[in-house]
Amino acid sequence: MAASPTARLRRICLALPEAAEVETWEQPTFRVRGRIFAMLHAAPDGLAVWFKAPPGSQELLLEAAPDRFFRPPYLGHKGWVALRLGGSVDWAEAAAQIRRSYSLIAPKRLAARIEGDDAG
Template sequence: MAKAKAAKSPGQRLRDICLGLPEAIEQETWDLPTYRVRGKIFAMEVARDGRLAFWCKGLPGSQEILVGADPERFFVPPYFGPKGWIGMWIDRKADWREVAELVRRSYRQVAPKKLAEQV
C-alpha cells in the first residue's frame, strides 16, 4: 500500500513557485525568506499578526484593485506598500493559481528582459 503524500505547507508551496522561475534564489533578509532574481526581490514570505502572508511587487493600480475587491485576502504591506507592493494571506485556503500568477507578474517586473520573456 502506498503512503499518503504529506501536504506541503503554505511556505513550501510559495517557495516552490518562486524557485521554479529562471535564476530565482532564496535569500534570508530581515529574518524573512526573500525570493530574488539577480539581486532584486520579487517576493517575500512574511509572518504577521500570527498569520502567514507573502508580499510581491504589483502592476500599477493592481494594489488598489485587489485590496479594494477583497480586503480579507489582500492588504497593503508596511514599508513596501507605498511602492505598489501587494500583501496576500496564504495560510487559509489560498488560491495557489492566483498566488503563482502574482509571483510571475512580480518576477517579470524585476527580472532582466531575457529572463522575463521565459515566464
C-alpha cells in the same frame, strides 16, 4: 499530507529562471539577480507573501478581496501587495501574482522566458 505554505511558496518562486532564496530580516526572500520579487512575511496575525504589482493593480486587489490582500508596511507605498497565506489559499492565483511580480523585477530577457511559458 499537504505541503506547508512556505514550501509551496518556495516551489513557485524557485521554479522561475535564475531565482534564488536569500534569508533577510529572518524571513525568506526570493530574488532574481539580487532584486527581491517576493518575500514571505510571518507576523502574529499569520503568514503572507509580499509581491510587486503593476501600477493600479494594488487598489484593484485591495478593493476586490480585502480579506485576502492588504497593503504591506514599508513597501505598500511602492505598489507592493500582500496575500494572506492562512486558511484556503488559491495557489494558482498566488503563483500568477508571483510570476507577474517576477516579470516586473527581472531583466527583460528573463521575464520574456516566463511570458513565453504563459502563452504556451
